[in-house]
Amino acid sequence: MQASSHILKRLKERGHRFTKTRGLLLELLLKSPEPLSALDLQKAFSRSGTTVAKTTVYREFAFLMKEKVIRELDFGDSIKRYEIMPDNHHHHIMCVNCRKIEEVVLEKDLDSEEKMIAKNKQFKILNHSLEFFGLCAKCQ
Amino acid sequence: MQASSHILKRLKERGHRFTKTRGLLLELLLKSPEPLSALDLQKAFSRSGTTVAKTTVYREFAFLMKEKVIRELDFGDSIKRYEIMPDNHHHHIMCVNCRKIEEVVLEKDLDSEEKMIAKNKQFKILNHSLEFFGLCAKCQ
DNA sequence: TTGACAAACGCAACTGAGTTGCATTAATAT
DNA sequence: ATATTAATGCAACTCAGTTGCGTTTGTCAA
Known part of the structure; x- marks a missing residue:
């Protein structure tokens, strides 16, 4: 039972799919001590032995924002970072x-x-x- | 005597030049009730009957930041805005x-x-x- | 279990704010 | 007036993020 399970369950109840990419992306966000950018996440996927297209990462961010699972942070360096909604x-x-x-x-x-x-x-x-x-x- | 005169004087004392573009840019920033982006400034130049290259605007922002005449603001929409140092x-x-x-x-x-x-x-x-x-x- | 359907995905091309290289113009010192 | 170099303009570029479109895959109903 991963830490992201309850979030995935919540999403599924709202009629969304439970994919490998979505699961891993949530895992990585949950266990990161710092907010992550799209590039950070691609690198983290790499370290986990998988790959993900940047398009997918950006679309997943948009999706998770809409579902209020994550929030967007701005540190003024023109890179958006995201963290699990605290x-x-x-x-x-x-x-x-x-x-x-x-x-x-x-x-x-x-x-x-x-x-x-x-x-x-x-x-x-x-x-x-x-x-x-x-x-x-x-x-x- | 424009409102920007004392700033231009200060810059001149530090060995910088007093140009038409710099003067107008400062005037426009000073009289704007809101922080301005590079594009906002280009439009304001247009309305004043002049033109300015965007490169110049960005370089002038960098220069005025270094001289602590303006400050940069970030509203999370990936557009930098600037206002006279308050x-x-x-x-x-x-x-x-x-x-x-x-x-x-x-x-x-x-x-x-x-x-x-x-x-x-x-x-x-x-x-x-x-x-x-x-x-x-x-x-x- | 299988087949259908749409959500999710990947790739390539694109967008738009901001930057860089380089040649030209113009403000200032002498 | 002339030399010096800061300031400017143009075109090409960078890079985070987006869009179009064809392919894959999770889910549900037969």
Whole structure:
């Protein structure tokens, strides 16, 4: 029983197929300590002794986004990265030198700020993106 | 006396040239209520009755970034946008429908959070990016 | 188990933001 | 006025991501 089973089960209940590629891609995302790009995933497939077309990876990202299984992250380097949709609300910090990414949890969330903005700007806020940039222990 | 004069003066003091393109580009950035992309700027040049090569716009962005006259913003749509380096620390909210961007100022800044992260993660934090996404008054 | 059907896949060609090489133009110092 | 070199323009390029289309494969019903 792989860690991705319950997700695959959920997808199947919604009428989607259980393929080898989808299973492995989810496994790899689940066990990665860092968000992964399309290229990262192709490399991970390679290391697992398989291959996957980049088209498939991008389409799978789109599919899993639609199903809200993963979420997209943007670190400003024009490479989209993805992680399994987290239970705990967290953000990230990326080392601007070696690109290492770690999760960070704020002491206070941004809910009250969002309410204030919604009120002042008459925007209906749907989400936000907050990423920190700096130098990791090794790179400073 | 244009609004960009003091910036051009500052650049000149550092040994850089005062060109028509640089002057107009700064004028346009200064008077824009929203951050601008390279394409936005080319269009704005057009409306001013001039033209500019996209290469020039990108190189000018790089130059002005190096001189810390502007800063780069990322709203996750793989288009870099730029705004004059602000005095007041602010973030932005973008309408996911019509792409309208407005400035927002937090009630509490993220300094204490940054200190906490720096301590816990042993990162030296250099900066952060925080953008909100939602629907503006017209689009909801 | 088999056959049908559509979801999932792979390959090649494409898109579009941003970059690079190189020749030309023009701002500044002397 | 002239020399120097920063700034500019054009064309070709890069690279992450997308699209078209023909093929494979998971699923379901007979």
